[in-house]
Amino acid sequence: MYATKRQEQIGQLLEDDGSVSVVELAARFDVTTETIRRDLDQLESAGTLRRVHGGAVAIDRVSTAEPTLGERRDRHSGAKLAIGRRAADAVSDGFRGSVFFDAGTTTAAVAAQLAPRLATPSVEVVTHAISLAYEMSTAPSAALTLIGGRVRGVTGAAVGADTVRSIESLRPDIAFIGTNGISAGFGLSTPDPDEAAVKRAIVRAARRVVVVADRDKLDVELLVGFAGLQDIDVLVTDAVPSAALAQALTDADVEVWIS
Numbered sequence: 001m002y003a004t005k006r007q008e009q010i011g012q013l014l015e016d017d018g019s020v021s022v023v024e025l026a027a028r029f030d031v032t033t034e035t036i037r038r039d040l041d042q043l044e045s046a047g048t049l050r051r052v053h054g055g056a057v058a059i060d061r062v063s064t065a066e067p068t069l070g071e072r073r074d075r076h077s078g079a080k081l082a083i084g085r086r087a088a089d090a091v092s093d094g095f096r097g098s099v100f101f102d103a104g105t106t107t108a109a110v111a112a113q114l115a116p117r118l119a120t121p122s123v124e125v126v127t128h129a130i131s132l133a134y135e136m137s138t139a140p141s142a143a144l145t146l147i148g149g150r151v152r153g154v155t156g157a158a159v160g161a162d163t164v165r166s167i168e169s170l171r172p173d174i175a176f177i178g179t180n181g182i183s184a185g186f187g188l189s190t191p192d193p194d195e196a197a198v199k200r201a202i203v204r205a206a207r208r209v210v211v212v213a214d215r216d217k218l219d220v221e222l223l224v225g226f227a228g229l230q231d232i233d234v235l236v237t238d239a240v241p242s243a244a245l246a247q248a249l250t251d252a253d254v255e256v257w258i259s
Contacts, residue, residue: 104178
C-alpha cells in the first residue's frame with residue numbers, strides 16, 4: 001500500500017476513534033513501527049494530528065482544544081437530545097427545590113426537556129450561562145437566578161472570581177454539569193482554567209451532581225481537572241463506557257444512565 005493511501009486511512013481512523021496506536025497500526029497495515037511513526041510525523045506536519053506517547057490523537061482531542069458554542073451545538077445534536085431526555089429523570093414530577101445548570105449544549109438540552117416542570121415558583125433555576133438563562137426566562141412563571149461575571153465568548157458563560165464566590169454561597173439540590181472529558185485516571189476535565197474553577201465550585205456546592213456527556217467525552221483528558229469521579233452521583237451518556245472507565249465509575253459509586 002502506498003504511503004498516501006495508508007495515511008488517508010490513518011486519518012479516517014483518527015476521525016472515527018479519536019486516537020491511534022503505533023503498534024496497532026503497524027499490525028493493521030503489516031508494516032514496521034518505524035514506517036508508522038514516519039506516517040504520523042508527516043500527518044502531524046500537515047496539521048492532521050498530534051503525536052503522543054505510543055501513537056497520536058486527533059487535533060480536537062489535545063488538552064487545550066475547545067470548540068465554540070456554535071460548533072458544539074451542531075455536533076451530535078441527536079445524541080444530546082436523547083441525553084437530555086434521560087437526564088430529565090433526575091428531577092421527579094412535583095419536584096420542589098433548586099436546580100443549577102452548568103453552561104454547555106448538553107446541559108441546555110436537559111434544560112429544554114425540564115422547562116415545563118421547572119416553570120413554577122416552587123423551583124428555583126440557577127445558571128451562569130447567558131443563552132440558557134435567556135431560554136428559561138421565556139417561561140413566565142419561572143424563578144430564575146443568573147450568576148454574573150466576565151463572559152467567555154467561546155462558551156457564553158460567566159467566569160471569574162466573582163462568579164465562583166457567588167456559586168460558593170449557594171447549595172442547589174441538583175446540578176447538571178457538562179464536561180469536555182471524563183476518564184478513569186483524571187476524572188472530569190476541561191481546557192480552560194476559568195471554566196474549570198466555576199465547574200469545581202458547582203460540583204462542591206450541589207447536593208446531587210448529574211454529569212451529562214456524549215460519547216466523544218469518554219476516556220478523554222483535557223488540561224484542567226475540576227472533579228474526581230467520586231464527586232459525582234450520576235453520569236448520563238449515549239454510549240457504554242470502556243471497561244476501565246466503567247470499573248472506575250463503579251468503584252466511585254457513580255450511577256451510569258445510558259440514553
